[in-house]
Amino acid sequence: MKYKRIVFKVGTSSLTNEDGSLSRSKVKVITQQLAMLHEAGHELILVSSGAVAAGFGALGFKKRPTKIADKQASAAVGQGLLLEEYTTNLLLRQIVSAQILLTQDDFVDKRRYKNAHQALSVLLSRGAIPIINENDSVVIDELKVGDNDTLSAQVAAMVQADLLVLLTDVDGLYTGNPNSDPTAKRLERIETINREIIDMAGGAGSSNGTGGMLTKIKAATIATESGVPVYICSSLKPDAMIEAANETKDGSFFVAQEKGLRTQKQWLAFYAQSQGSIWVDEGAAEALSQHGKSLLLSGIVEAEGAFSYGDIVTVFDKESGKSLGKGRVQFGASALEDMLRSQKAKGVLIHRDDWISITPEIQLLFTEF
Numbered sequence: 001m002k003y004k005r006i007v008f009k010v011g012t013s014s015l016t017n018e019d020g021s022l023s024r025s026k027v028k029v030i031t032q033q034l035a036m037l038h039e040a041g042h043e044l045i046l047v048s049s050g051a052v053a054a055g056f057g058a059l060g061f062k063k064r065p066t067k068i069a070d071k072q073a074s075a076a077v078g079q080g081l082l083l084e085e086y087t088t089n090l091l092l093r094q095i096v097s098a099q100i101l102l103t104q105d106d107f108v109d110k111r112r113y114k115n116a117h118q119a120l121s122v123l124l125s126r127g128a129i130p131i132i133n134e135n136d137s138v139v140i141d142e143l144k145v146g147d148n149d150t151l152s153a154q155v156a157a158m159v160q161a162d163l164l165v166l167l168t169d170v171d172g173l174y175t176g177n178p179n180s181d182p183t184a185k186r187l188e189r190i191e192t193i194n195r196e197i198i199d200m201a202g203g204a205g206s207s208n209g210t211g212g213m214l215t216k217i218k219a220a221t222i223a224t225e226s227g228v229p230v231y232i233c234s235s236l237k238p239d240a241m242i243e244a245a246n247e248t249k250d251g252s253f254f255v256a257q258e259k260g261l262r263t264q265k266q267w268l269a270f271y272a273q274s275q276g277s278i279w280v281d282e283g284a285a286e287a288l289s290q291h292g293k294s295l296l297l298s299g300i301v302e303a304e305g306a307f308s309y310g311d312i313v314t315v316f317d318k319e320s321g322k323s324l325g326k327g328r329v330q331f332g333a334s335a336l337e338d339m340l341r342s343q344k345a346k347g348v349l350i351h352r353d354d355w356i357s358i359t360p361e362i363q364l365l366f367t368e369f
Contacts, residue, residue: 003163005043005124006245008034009152009219013169014235015050020064022054022078024085031089033241034129038095042245043124045159047132047152048086054078079133086131096128101135107154107271117158117263124159153219157226157266164223165244166216167235172252173213175200190254193221220254222270225362227260229253261356268312268326268356276305276313276333278349280324285317288324294352295327297345300336308332315350323363328354 017023038044052071055078056064065071083099090097106112123130134151156164176184201213220230231244233251284299301318309332315324327350339345
């Protein structure tokens, strides 16, 4: 079995009727495929959109709402209805499902991140299928474009999945818009996500969903940098999930980076919030970015911010102004200032185990999305 632990992300357009309401027949097709893969021995996580689609009709809306409050109310009603559909269908095959609602704070806060990881690990080890969505009924920021694309990548990285599958209404990344450009070709294998790939991904998705191809490239960046390959394919084929788990040939496959980030490094790279800034000299910059060394006090030129012991700071090359990465400090700002003032500063400010360099791919993730 090439891909044992798989995270599937299913978008709104893959779950809804033409009028934007939840399609029970489409949910049934998805659960049938999950059941077959589960029975074949795969460990599965489903990140599912569709709460708003499942709930807006019950509240009397004629079509999918656009106002934030209306979306939140619809999600509050629809989340239970959506889960009921999944649960009922899976129980017919004696498969237990579990609902988990996450927000960005669950990734930013290291304790909550660890707790979420542990809960998912127990569920998978017990043969359950976690069904994950963002807590759309209470979190405004999480209703923006691409929320569940990013969430699925974060989950896949967290559990060190063997594959992340993004199911959508298109069959991969094209060199142009296939609806208007007859010369557009699908890219079947992407080794590295660079500026050219990002430019190809520009454009919106369908009117029912909140995602576009650009958000899927963002998700692919997070996952592949964490060592998880990504496959973008169409959900329109009746056996799309099964084919993705076994062949990954009719979509776009993003190759995982060989040295994927460990859980601690993932948290530092993608979620940890910086509490201050440190500028270093040329020697320290080279030691950090080229040789994997710790940041010594002797290489620090100046510091800014009211950070404390154990906080995360961003480190910059003083000469070029370029961001080098982030790390956890072993001294607070006031103690560091005293030591720098003495001009006899010795020791380590950031240990290499508590440091993440910003690669070109990660830099693109923060500057282009």
